Amino acid sequence: MGTTTTALGSPAATKPVHRLGFGGVLRSEWVKLRSVRSSGLTVLGAALMMLVTGLIFASTVGSDSDGANGVTDPTGITLSGVMFAQLVIGVLGVLVVSGEYSTGMIRSTLTGVPSRLPVLAGKVAVVVGAVFPTMLASAFAVFLSGQLVMGNAGLPTARLGDPGVLAALFGSAATMTGVTVIGVALGAVMRNTAGAISTLVVLVFLAPGLGGLLLPASWRDDALKYLPSRAAEAFTTVVPAPGLLTASTGVAVFAVWVVVPLILAAVLLHRRDA
Amino acid sequence: MIEVENLTKRYGPKTAVDGLTFTVEPGAVTGFLGPNGAGKSTTMRMLVGLDTPSWGTAKVNGRPYREHRAPLQEIGVLLEARAVHPGRSARDHLLALGATHGIGARRVDEVLDTVGLTEVARKRVGNFSLGMGQRLGIAVALLGDPHTVVLDEPVNGLDPDGIKWIRHLLKDLAAEGRTVFVSSHLMSEMALTAEHLVVVGRGRLIADIPVADLIASAKRGVHVRSPRTTELVAALRGDGVRITSVGGGVVDVVGLSSEDIGTRALEAGIPLYELTPQQASLEEAYTELTRDAVEYQGTTASLGEVA
16 A cells, blocks of 8 residues: 555656746746846836935025025925836836837746736736835935925925825825836737837826817816826825815826726737737 | 647738647647748647637647646747847746746756756846747746647757757657647758648648658659650550650659559560659658649648548
């Protein structure tokens, strides 16, 4: 008896049993993200963009004729880099998917995970996991150092405990993370780096200005406040500009801008030939 | 084991694969042969679920590829086009793909060693030569230690050593009882590795036969020299016999064996100075096969005698 079990047991032991699972897909996407140099560089670039822009604004504000009276929102001044940083970090989102199409890597990826949708979910999870903490840390860093700069110049400053400040910092990190996820979705929908980046730039950066120029004044402001960047402003500013959505509506509208392209990406990824 | 049934792929008005039905058995190297554009790559892409068939089914080891719980253990595939991010190292590429199935660094290093890329494992793939890229693709195919291996034009870009290596690898994999399905547009390459052939042209099946039968089926002429060719031609003429005069008292006879020709010549009292069977090469057999398919607009009517 004993010898029989040994004989039967050994072949199974020599050949390990592997299973495709979401945990594995997550690990795979993490390996992919960290093993391409551009990923780290974009995250670093976005963080630097926030720090440098914020500090430049903090050290130049109040130097014009208005002086200290010009500083109405010290938090907003230090976070003024978010607008540019979100573009840089959004490119990371695009590249995570479009880079696979341009190199052909997607064929290897989808051969390993033929059910496909876990790949998209894994990419979103990994990007969120990498971007949110780093952008949150950058937001805190630029806020604290910026307030220090402005304080030394004798300008009004904000503190972490002030109403709306923490919401602004977390909201800014969430916005940048959201834009990155929009980038992932656009990359999957368009499967083309240049096209997806252009669309992202128009959507989050140029649309408010273009809309302001092109739309009729009668309903312009009512429409523009629903754009992703304006919706984000509603929940990331301590002293909101007039005419914005309420903070909670802003969160909801921004979430729609993230989720809808993602659903479209999922449907197309599932349907199209790779 | 690969089972393809009535597999069809249409891109708009163009039919890339047209009602293919064949089975690839384990334990042997099966060649997938056809001119460029015959639908080989599309068929292979449908096998691993990258393209969805317009209709028909492709099953790997009993079920559609997408339904397997560990796809990389069922089938390992090397596709023709490069499928690697150039900024990533070979090792990271394999680690990323293996991670989905819980395949770890040990197996990754093992396949890197098998394909001879250990020394460049941590180099960026973008700097790889065509042959090194091909070896990495084969490492990917072997990563899950799969029951079935599908390779699209694996010798492309390999140097003679690499080609020899691939031939041995394919035979070893088949000897281990795996299903090995390899495409090529070169009969000469298949002649050296494959035992069985699936031949396609214009997306349709032309032949599904053992290599040995293909050689046997090739129409072989017999070179005959005689001082009385006119009488000889009259004695040999008949259904299915084609005689062409080469000149100088020499005719080529297709459709009769040399034994038949010799016997008939003796019965008619015609002396023969030379009677030489011409051995058709596999390449010629293949050319004839594909030419027929084109002449008959891809019908399979002529397959009866071949298969």
